[in-house]
Amino acid sequence: MTATIIYGNQLAETLRVKMKEEIVNLKRKGIDPKLTVVLIGDHPASKSYVSGKQKAADYIGMDSELIQLPAETTEAELLSLIDQLNQDTVVDGILVQLPLPAHIDEQLVIEAIRPSKDVDGFHPINIGKMMTNQDTFLPCTPYGILTMLKLYDIDIAGKHAVVIGRSNIVGKPIGQLLLNENATVTYCHSKTANMKELVQLADIVIVAVGRARMIDRSYIKKGATVIDVGINRLDDGTLTGDVDFDSVKEQASYLTPVPKGVGPMTITMLLKNTIKAAINHAQK
Numbered sequence: 001m002t003a004t005i006i007y008g009n010q011l012a013e014t015l016r017v018k019m020k021e022e023i024v025n026l027k028r029k030g031i032d033p034k035l036t037v038v039l040i041g042d043h044p045a046s047k048s049y050v051s052g053k054q055k056a057a058d059y060i061g062m063d064s065e066l067i068q069l070p071a072e073t074t075e076a077e078l079l080s081l082i083d084q085l086n087q088d089t090v091v092d093g094i095l096v097q098l099p100l101p102a103h104i105d106e107q108l109v110i111e112a113i114r115p116s117k118d119v120d121g122f123h124p125i126n127i128g129k130m131m132t133n134q135d136t137f138l139p140c141t142p143y144g145i146l147t148m149l150k151l152y153d154i155d156i157a158g159k160h161a162v163v164i165g166r167s168n169i170v171g172k173p174i175g176q177l178l179l180n181e182n183a184t185v186t187y188c189h190s191k192t193a194n195m196k197e198l199v200q201l202a203d204i205v206i207v208a209v210g211r212a213r214m215i216d217r218s219y220i221k222k223g224a225t226v227i228d229v230g231i232n233r234l235d236d237g238t239l240t241g242d243v244d245f246d247s248v249k250e251q252a253s254y255l256t257p258v259p260k261g262v263g264p265m266t267i268t269m270l271l272k273n274t275i276k277a278a279i280n281h282a283q284k
């Protein structure tokens with residue numbers, strides 16, 4: 001068996017073309033979605049992600065602004081900027097690129113963003129709504145994964161999903177979204193005793209651990225769907241996932257690549273959330 005490869009970049013392109021039309025229609029109605037991205041410091045990976053977000057916004061005709069501040073920016077300065085963006089009626093979505101420098105309390109910053117502008121879906125109010133299956137901004141990476149599964153008609157209800165990793169931005173929320181879709185969900189993490197046996201039971205495996213090529217075919221049940229969220233830069237500069245792609249593709253029925261898999265979908269869902277924020281703001 002060779003897995004069907006789910007190219008997130010192709011799905012993302014299709015979705016972005018639709019959003020481009022949607023923006024034209026919204027602008028006719030006087031709704032002009034705007035995303036503001038705040039980048040503190042000059043971490044090279046963060047810079048490259050942020051430029052990906054700007055390019056995608058430009059592509060669909062969405063207004064976007066990048067506010068770049070030095071690594072020495074104080075917590076108080078950042079909170080005051082967020083306050084200003086919260087008040088600015090032109091700004092629909094606020095994204096503060098993570099990670100932040102160590103002297104800034106990330107949680108405090110996340111909680112300072114007005115929930116109606118929290119297009120990352122990281123604010124506790126929005127996480128609570130997600131937990132209780134209410135309409136909200138879903139965190140972009142889990143939302144992108146769910147969208148990929150749905151566009152490929154992959155059954156979720158009644159299936160066993162194993163999530164490897166429990167970060168607040170990927171592992172925990174993707175497990176919750178799959179539970180909302182009626183999957184049976186198991187979380188594995190660094191303290192899990194019998195990880196391989198658990199992963200071998202999975203119909204859907206979400207891998208978000210941050211260790212290059214850690215999951216090979218010996219973990220995977222024949223015919224499973226494997227979603228690779230890892231982004232590891234090897235010494236030779238190439239990007240690779242947490243999944244050993246060549247090994248797993250002989251065992252899985254669906255598999256996402258890295259790059260061109262989950263990453264482009266993450267950015268697309270950010271645009272989608274920003275459009276949603278603008279529509280919500282216009283109704284107020």
Ligand SMILES: Nc1nc(=O)c2c([nH]1)NC[C@@H]1CN(c3ccc(C(=O)N[C@@H](CCC(=O)O)C(=O)O)cc3)C=[N+]21
Nearest residue numbers: 048049052096097098099120140259260261263264266
């Ligand atoms: N507040 C906040 N929100 C985020 O959503 C957020 C963040 N902080 N901090 C960092 C992570 C990471 N992230 C990625 C988005 C797109 C790609 C992406 O498009 N990757 C391309 C390759 C990019 C490359 O070549 O470097 C791909 O997988 O094909 C990757 C990573 C968003 N994040």
